[in-house]
Amino acid sequence: MKVTLPKPNRTFGLTDVLGLVGLVGLLIARYVPVAKIIPFWGCALRETTGWPCFGCGLTRVADRVAHLNFAGAWDANPLGTVAALFFALMVVVTVLHLVFAMPIPQVRLSPREWHWVRIAAALLLLTNYAWVVVKTKFPYLLA
Template sequence: MKVFLPKPNRTFGASDVLGLLGLVGLLVARYIPVAKLIPFWGCTLRETTGWPCLGCGLTRVADRVAHFQFALAWQANPLGTVAAFFFALMVVVTVLHLVFAMPVPELQLSPREWHWVRIVCVIVVLLNYAWVVVTTKFPHLLA
């Protein structure tokens, strides 16, 4: 793994896009009750079969993180909570980068490292889905 630190700049890049998406997403989650306003909002798989999908709980996570209810967000979807915190961090990085010209480090991984990143991501997604299934279908196992 190699980390590059460019010269201070205000060049708009991928990290800034993530920061702006995070800002918009968290502001919408904070001030607009999307799940109440849109009548068809919800998980079709869960409504049809009773089983949650991989993304079940993400709307609740965004709403709860935006309202600083971190424990409830974690309970709804742990990986979604980590992603929400990542987007919040990217908002801070974007402000520091675009306002103060802070350089954003660039990470370069070898093909072998990318292979392991993909394997770990699949394992983490499966563990997260197992958590979501257990908390929605078998909550008595956690008591």
């Protein structure tokens, strides 16, 4: 892994895009009741089969994180909560970068490191999905 710190700048980049997406998403989650105003909103897989999809709980996560209910967000989908908090962090980093010209560290991974990142991400997704399935279909196992 190689980490470099550029000179202070206000160059718009990927981190700023993630920050703006996070800001818009969390503002919508905070002030627009999406699940109530869109009649077809919901998980079609869960409604037809009873089994959750990989993204089940993400609307609740966004709503609960936007309302600072972190325990409720974690209960809905743990990995989704981590992602929502990451987007909130990107909002802060974007403000610091664009307003105060804070440099954003650039991280470069080797092909071997990327290989392990992909494996870890797949394991995290599968573990999170297993937890969501157990929570949805077999809640008595968590009691």
